[in-house]
Amino acid sequence: xxxxxxxxxxxxxxxxxxxxxxxxxxxxxxxxxxxxxxxxxxxxxxxxxxxxxxxxxxxxxxxxxxxxxxxxxxxxxxxxxxxxxxxxxxxxxxxxxxxxxx
Amino acid sequence: xxxxxxxxxxxxxxxxxxxxxxxxxxxxxxxxxxxxxxxxxxxxxxxxxxxxxxxxxxxxxxxxxxxxxxxxxxxxxxxxxxxxxxxxxxxxxxxxxxxxxxxxxxxxxxxxxxxxxxxxxxxxxxxxxxxxxxxxxxxxxxxxxxxxxxxxxxxxxxxxxxxxxxxxxxxxxxxxxxxxxxxxxxxxxxxxxxxxxxxxxxxxxxxxxxxxxxxxxxxxxxxxxxxxxxxxxxxxxxxxxxxxxxxxxxxxxxxxxxxxxxxxxxxxxxxxxxxxxxxxxxxxxxxxxxxxxxxxxxxxxxxxxxxxxx
Numbered sequence: 001x002x003x004x005x006x007x008x009x010x011x012x013x014x015x016x017x018x019x020x021x022x023x024x025x026x027x028x029x030x031x032x033x034x035x036x037x038x039x040x041x042x043x044x045x046x047x048x049x050x051x052x053x054x055x056x057x058x059x060x061x062x063x064x065x066x067x068x069x070x071x072x073x074x075x076x077x078x079x080x081x082x083x084x085x086x087x088x089x090x091x092x093x094x095x096x097x098x099x100x101x102x
Numbered sequence: 103x104x105x106x107x108x109x110x111x112x113x114x115x116x117x118x119x120x121x122x123x124x125x126x127x128x129x130x131x132x133x134x135x136x137x138x139x140x141x142x143x144x145x146x147x148x149x150x151x152x153x154x155x156x157x158x159x160x161x162x163x164x165x166x167x168x169x170x171x172x173x174x175x176x177x178x179x180x181x182x183x184x185x186x187x188x189x190x191x192x193x194x195x196x197x198x199x200x201x202x203x204x205x206x207x208x209x210x211x212x213x214x215x216x217x218x219x220x221x222x223x224x225x226x227x228x229x230x231x232x233x234x235x236x237x238x239x240x241x242x243x244x245x246x247x248x249x250x251x252x253x254x255x256x257x258x259x260x261x262x263x264x265x266x267x268x269x270x271x272x273x274x275x276x277x278x279x280x281x282x283x284x285x286x287x288x289x290x291x292x293x294x295x296x297x298x299x300x301x302x303x304x305x306x307x308x309x310x311x312x313x314x315x316x317x318x319x320x321x322x323x324x325x326x327x328x329x330x331x332x333x334x335x336x337x338x339x340x341x342x343x344x345x346x347x348x349x350x351x352x353x354x355x356x357x358x359x360x361x362x363x364x365x366x367x368x369x370x371x372x373x374x375x376x377x378x379x380x381x382x383x384x385x386x387x388x389x390x391x392x393x394x395x396x397x398x399x400x401x402x403x404x405x406x407x408x409x410x411x412x
Binding site: 015017038045046047049050051052053054055056082083084 | 125126128131305306308309312316365366369370373374377378381382385
């Protein structure tokens with residue numbers, strides 16, 4: 001059986017205008033890659049229906065080790081949580097190829 | 103006869119208020135907005151090729167001046183009459199100083215339906231009017247606060263934002279091709295324009311309907327501001343159009359542009375340049391009050407006003 005290794009899955013849901021800024025933060029924190037998808041929903045800043053430019057949201061997911069996850073969460077919250085619709089959470093997951101997810 | 107553009111808008115609005123499950127796919131919305139911006143740009147560009155440069159430069163300078171004055175007036179009203187904080191006043195002022203391309207397209211459709219001619223180079227002035235108010239807004243938000251204004255970044259981001267890229271790009275392509283060169287594109291970018299605008303207005307009706315609940319949080323002052331400012335700015339726009347030496351239709355379109363508030367370029371620019379301003383405040387009044395007011399009531403009013411001036 002393939003050995004599995006513990007990693008963190010950081011999921012960020014935020015305003016689509018932040019996409020580039022979040023990706024820059026992610027690279028600076030040392031993450032090796034990400035997966036992004038369009039999202040819509042509702043939160044403390046109201047409904048984001050995703051039906052026009054101003055209400056688009058994205059979900060960005062990053063697989064990384066615990067240190068990178070910590071740096072990423074800290075940087076994102078410090079820079080963007082006060083002024084932007086942004087939510088994030090970290091889950092424990094297992095991966096088969098740990099070298100891909102620094 | 104009612105205007106089809108208005109009827110489609112009303113249908114979208116009614117569907118959203120009745121909680122219909124009607125939803126326009128987002129890629130269609132995006133495709134339609136790209137189409138409308140390009141179509142307006144191409145049409146204006148083909149006319150630019152035949153226009154006198156000095157006259158256009160004079161008009162552009164007047165448009166830039168108008169684009170700087172409008173947000174200053176809006177800011178003064180919001181800050182001193184409304185007591186709204188500096189950041190939010192500046193961000194809302196930028197929205198009202200900049201322009202809405204769709205409101206312009208609705209105005210153009212209104213004039214065309216009544217066989218009122220306007221200067222074919224008007225889309226050039228739309229592109230010119232879009233940016234100055236965004237810069238004034240950023241300056242107003244940062245003046246005296248000790249925080250950096252990042253004006254260059256705002257200029258760069260606005261210049262590569264889709265509305266400027268497509269409108270200015272369409273203008274450039276149209277100018278290079280001229281009337282003859284753009285003729286083969288006419289079936290797509292000319293004949294289908296009004297129908298595409300109707301589809302877009304259906305979607306905007308849905309979006310506006312979704313903004314109405316947020317209006318309650320914006321408060322009575324802002325809602326009143328969003329109703330009172332368009333006619334006031336229309337007078338200034340019409341005056342500028344008269345100074346530019348525009349025709350009856352051109353003056354009506356300048357009034358419409360001044361009365362309109364941006365909901366694509368301004369929200370994007372303000373979000374990054376003045377992030378502490380609450381976007382829900384500006385969007386709810388721009389889309390919930392000013393846009394429907396201009397489409398339903400304002401444009402016919404501005405046309406009458408232009409007829410009196412011209």
